[in-house]
Amino acid sequence: MVALALNRLLRRGAGADAAIGCVLLVAGCGSDPGGTESSDSPGPLLGQDLIALARDEQVAVEESVRACMLERGFDYSPSQAVVGELSEAAYAKTYGYGVVVIEDEWRIETSVPTDEFEDELTAVESMSPAELDAWFGALEGSDETTGCRDLARSEIDSEAGSVAAVSDLLDEVYEQVVARPDVIALNQTWSDCMAAAGYSYATPEAAQGEFLVEMAQQRAMIRQFRAINTEPSADGADFVTPALPAETLDVLESLAERERATAIADISCWEPLDATYDALFQQALEAATSAD
Numbered sequence: 665m666v667a668l669a670l671n672r673l674l675r676r677g678a679g680a681d682a683a684i685g686c687v688l689l690v691a692g693c694g695s696d697p698g699g700t701e702s703s704d705s706p707g708p709l710l711g712q713d714l715i716a717l718a719r720d721e722q723v724a725v726e727e728s729v730r731a732c733m734l735e736r737g738f739d740y741s742p743s744q745a746v747v748g749e750l751s752e753a754a755y756a757k758t759y760g761y762g763v764v765v766i767e768d769e770w771r772i773e774t775s776v777p778t779d780e781f782e783d784e785l786t787a788v789e790s791m792s793p794a795e796l797d798a799w800f801g802a803l804e805g806s807d808e809t810t811g812c813r814d815l816a817r818s819e820i821d822s823e824a825g826s827v828a829a830v831s832d833l834l835d836e837v838y839e840q841v842v843a844r845p846d847v848i849a850l851n852q853t854w855s856d857c858m859a860a861a862g863y864s865y866a867t868p869e870a871a872q873g874e875f876l877v878e879m880a881q882q883r884a885m886i887r888q889f890r891a892i893n894t895e896p897s898a899d900g901a902d903f904v905t906p907a908l909p910a911e912t913l914d915v916l917e918s919l920a921e922r923e924r925a926t927a928i929a930d931i932s933c934w935e936p937l938d939a940t941y942d943a944l945f946q947q948a949l950e951a952a953t954s955a956d
Contacts, residue, residue, distance in 0.1 A: 725816045729803070732812035736802045739887060740812075741767065756931050760923030763875040766916050770886065775902040799884065837948045842867075847944060850937045857933035863926060871930055875923045882916060 726742035733740035755762070805811025841847050851867050858865055865871040886908060894905045908916075934941075 721820055725813075725820050728816035728819055729812045732815055733802060736812065738799050738802050740803070741765075741883070753928075753931050756927035757924065760920065760927040761872045761875055763872070763879050764916065764920040764923045765879075766913070766920060769905075770908045770916075771913065772907050773904060775897065775904045777902055799887075800880070833952060834949070837945065837952050840952075841941075841945050841948050844944065847941065850941055854930075854933050854937060858929060861929045861933070863929055868930055868934065871926055875919070875926075878919060882919065886912070 723742075730740045730742050801809065801811070803812050805814055842851075854868065855866055858871070863871070865874075889908065889912070890905050894903050896902070897904050907913075
């Protein structure tokens, strides 16, 4: 799993190197610079290496979630968000937080050959509210069942131990940092700035979380619409799914526009605080790695 802290670092592009490059697989940032390493040592996992691995991990997690959901009889569209390739400001202007993705197939009528469609017919039947609950339960889990998302993260973590280990360390440091009074004050300053721009959030994570919830709801409704309205063609050769109604696409476009505007305001409000936060995070990260 890519850590919360790692997600923010990755979106800063070159700025990730200084913080992530501090995390070594063999020795922490506080190691004796004059010391020697074993010739068998894999050496440091530097920022750009970790960014590449994290990007691959994100793709693998999404594909694993999709496979798990299909096994449980549900459809799932992997996220198309781009990680680590744009500056945070450019990313916000283009993708917002990378949550609201409007699929091309939602805009046009699409068809699937009948023999291919019938293989998945049970997975595209109309979903009642109870079935929608089952879809979310399959994805996120319940008291009785581990969700596909957690299963996928566990699977990928076990295959990419170095990324998982760094993510765990960053998450641990992140939890310590956000509890500090000076960081709480930074978040309050950010929140006040966002309020002046017309937004009401306590933390950057809350802003992103709002769009995660809203897009999940939209996807559930879209899935239901497409299932109900997918019908055989006149000659029976294909099953045809209509484009989403114009009003639904308008809602999605509005949500995407609101996401981008919120993310841009988020970046603008955080920019004056960024150096202070980075310094505090760097200090905590150095302390954690030196203690190992």
